[in-house]
Amino acid sequence: MNKTLEMPMLYKRLSKVGLQPKFIQEKALPEWWDAELENNPVAVLEAAGRIAKRLGLDMASVLDPDAPITFKQVIRPKFKKIQKNSDESRLIVAQGLATRVAEMVTYACKRPFTDMATNAFEIRNFILKNNSYIDLDAILMCFNVFKVKTH
Incomplete structure (x- = not known):
């Protein structure tokens, strides 16, 4: 059975990886987004696609309501940490966003x-x-x- 992607559940799943709804609404959703569109399945799919692209998320994980949301994978990142025993899983959001910023910078290069x-x-x-x-x-x-x- 295929589940429909719903905005409230998408916000909840994004929150689990540290991306709060307010941040998503201000930085990742398109300018024309309105809360009324949350009931339109086609608009929610388009919004999910834009969120994935703007934040460097794995598109398949965003579109699958049953999957945990993940960032696009960078091959074996090497983190420079202050503490030797730092938990690298806490750095995944920062790494994902930094990767997306780097991609956007490349688009700006003439x-x-x-x-x-x-x-x-x-x-x-x-x-x-x-x-x-x-x-x-x-x-x-x-x-x-x-x-x-x-x-």
């Missing part, structure tokens, strides 16, 4: 990404020769200095 022609050790040495520490500005400056490979 120039397509290309690999740098040098290795990380050379880049690090170059940055530290001209800066006392490595930060985003220093890394971006390297893209202007080093030649990039074209494919």
Whole structure:
């Protein structure tokens, strides 16, 4: 038996992964969304699709009312943690949202990404020769200095 996706249950399932209804309503639902649409199954499906896309969620898990909601999988993320024994499962929401932000940033890039022609050790040495520490500005400056490979 197929279950219909309903907005109240979707909010509840999203809350279980740390995404509260207010956040969903303000950040993930389309601008035209209205509470009256929660009774329209087609509108709920469209809203669920947009929520999944905007927040980097696995679409199949969002659309299946019986499945737990999951984020798109990034192959074996490596978390840098303050405490050695931190619970990585608590970082999944942050990792999922950060992945989505990174995807959105790539859409804003006017120039397509290309690999740098040098290795990380050379880049690090170059940055530290001209800066006392490595930060985003220093890394971006390297893209202007080093030649990039074209494919």
